[in-house]
Amino acid sequence: MNPDATAWEALRLSLWVSVWATALAIPLALWVSWLLARRSFRGKALLNALVHLPLVLPPVVTGYLLLIVFGRTAPVGRFLEVLGLTLAFNWTGAVLAALIMGFPLMVRAMRLAIEAVDPKLEEAAATLGAPRWSVFGRVTLPLIAPGILAGTVMGFAKAMGEFGATITFVANIPGQTQTLPSAIWTALQIPGGESQAAVMVVMACIVALGAVALSEMLARRVAARIARS
Numbered sequence: 001m002n003p004d005a006t007a008w009e010a011l012r013l014s015l016w017v018s019v020w021a022t023a024l025a026i027p028l029a030l031w032v033s034w035l036l037a038r039r040s041f042r043g044k045a046l047l048n049a050l051v052h053l054p055l056v057l058p059p060v061v062t063g064y065l066l067l068i069v070f071g072r073t074a075p076v077g078r079f080l081e082v083l084g085l086t087l088a089f090n091w092t093g094a095v096l097a098a099l100i101m102g103f104p105l106m107v108r109a110m111r112l113a114i115e116a117v118d119p120k121l122e123e124a125a126a127t128l129g130a131p132r133w134s135v136f137g138r139v140t141l142p143l144i145a146p147g148i149l150a151g152t153v154m155g156f157a158k159a160m161g162e163f164g165a166t167i168t169f170v171a172n173i174p175g176q177t178q179t180l181p182s183a184i185w186t187a188l189q190i191p192g193g194e195s196q197a198a199v200m201v202v203m204a205c206i207v208a209l210g211a212v213a214l215s216e217m218l219a220r221r222v223a224a225r226i227a228r229s
Contacts, residue, residue, distance in 0.1 A: 007200050009175055010183035015207070017091060017179060018159035021098035025106055025155055030148065033110035034136075038119075052104045059101065059164025066097060066169040093170040094177055098159035105158055106151035113147020114140065145222045153215040157208055180204050 070087045087093035163181035170177040187193035
């Protein structure tokens with residue numbers, strides 16, 4: 001059975017949401033990872049707990065909390081609507097939900113990569129007069145590039161598969177907020193929809209495998225470049 005228009009639209013929206021969520025999360029995840037790996041400050045344990053909270057909370061709870069904070073009747077939601085940004089029951093809200101759910105996985109991979117870098121290398125560069133931003137850009141960043149790639153793929157994969165928080169926060173509106181997982185769930189609620197659901201499952205698997213393959217290829221190229229330098 002070939003994918004119908006609903007399946008292609010759900011796939012397109014899932015890719016769109018996942019790309020946006022991943023792209024927006026990368027700089028914030030990298031900054032938080034660096035704070036947790038390299039800095040000691042009051043509230044570090046609390047920050048670490050908040051970052052990983054979406055991993056232990058049921059996704060529906062996360063979606064409900066997003067609805068409370070960013071819903072159209074909530075103060076923050078009303079303020080954002082004044083600025084022209086609507087999150088609840090809109091694809092932009094799906095981006096936020098996917099970002100939050102994938103963020104802990106990205107931070108974990110990037111933090112492990114930063115912690116694996118010997119601080120003495122950074123200290124040596126700093127003693128030569130290089131400013132902190134230059135040390136990070138020229139020494140730390142190239143060494144942690146594989147970790148950034150790994151975190152990016154994990155965040156993208158989580159965004160592609162996100163369901164609970166998304167459907168709670170932005171509902172399941174075909175063509176507007178219905179991502180691939182939501183479309184699969186909808187197909188399974190319809191008698192005889194199992195075949196169409198199976199087709200969409202195959203589509204999701206192909207995208208996931210493609211992302212992993214691309215990540216492996218890029219990681220090998222980065223590792224080879226680091227080895228040559």
